[in-house]
Amino acid sequence: MERTFIAIKPDGVQRGLISEIVSRFERKGYKLVAIKLIVPSKEFAQKHYHDLKERPFFNGLCDFLSSGPVLAMVWEGEGVIKYGRKLIGATDPQKSEPGTIRGDFAVVVGRNIIHGSDGPETAKDEIALWFEPKELV
């Protein structure tokens, strides 16, 4: 069954949005197969966002991701990679629709509270980066 990597970034955890976000994925019908709270090192954040290393915001983005607890999760279900990103909403919260997580809870792109894998390959790589196989139930 299809799986994706979802992370509530430090701003989402700090603002108390864990239960709200987990609940949206649960109520849709997806299955939680792994979850842990972790403070990633900056090196780890750089690995996670390696595709963006040429972008001007890369350094700030990695500093931010490693600035506090992140709730790392794996969710499973039919179409969860693409639909999970629909639940999350557009990258820039100014453009994400009301009803999406970023649309409802975020204002600026650098503090958009949640990450979701953008395709099957990145989902596989990100799950392997954040979790040991034995942590997946």
Ligand code: ATP
């Ligand atoms: P994510 O990978 O976090 O789920 P995304 O796939 O919607 O987000 P990406 O293009 O992968 O978007 O960008 C990764 C993250 O980098 C964004 O979530 C955002 O926090 C940050 N980011 C993207 N564009 C900008 C920007 N122009 N300025 C500042 N930060 C940005």
Ligand code: MG
């Ligand atoms: Mg992305």
